[in-house]
Amino acid sequence: MKTIVIIGGSKGIGNAIVKNLVNTCKVINISRSIPEFQSPNLTNYTCDVLKDNLPEIEVIDGLIYCPGSINLKPISRLSIDDFKDDFEINVLGAVKAIQHYLNALKKGSNPSILLFSTVASKLGMPYHASIATAKSGVEGLVKSLGAELAPTIRINAIAPTVTNTELASKLLKNEKMIESITERHPLKKILNPEEVANMGIFLLSDSALSISGQVFQMDSGIVSFKI
DSSP: OOEEEEETOSSHHHHHHHHHHTTTSEEEEEESSOOSOOOTTEEEEEOOTTTSOOOOOSOOSEEEEOOOOOOOOOGGGOOHHHHHHHHIIIIIHHHHHHHHHHHHHHTSSSOEEEEEOOGGGTSOOTTOHHHHHHHHHHHHHHHHHHHHHTTTOEEEEEEEOSBSSGGGTTTOSSHHHHHHHHHHSTTSOOBOHHHHHHHHHHHHSGGGTTOOSOEEEEOTTTTTOOO
């Protein structure tokens, strides 16, 4: 049974990944809050990845870093601290986790790392300057570490469009906003956490042993198509 460490598995996409993996893997969730369900295969550590020491784990087969932010403001209202905060949670938190668990990953079976970006790193979108900058850093990290850690450890990222999670609740306040965002996508849909989780689980699995250093757009066509 593989051991998967997930940082930020109590909500959203991370929670969907935990629910999917917990029947077949030993899952260790590290987050500020505890998931609302329990399982004999699930261990929880309450921890703020940016402030606290991460727990010691001997052997890890997969590491998933889920924390993120959606800080949408015009550039005139974004402070330097906004940029610093977004960079810290999206990039430096991931770096801290990878550095801390690198030796444990090297002991794992076909070890793999999964990070998260955003479609805003590829598609110019108003009010996304801070988050697009931070997530572009995530993509650079994936490319660089993909090369550095090969062939021992794989690393990939998913760049989702709007996903129906608590983090995106400000964008999905009511039916009118949901309809408007849905209509902007050529496939006429936004994402649900479970489908993003399914992609993540595939990238961690032994079915993806030839894939590393890649950023996968789950965009419902908004980046890829002009229709």
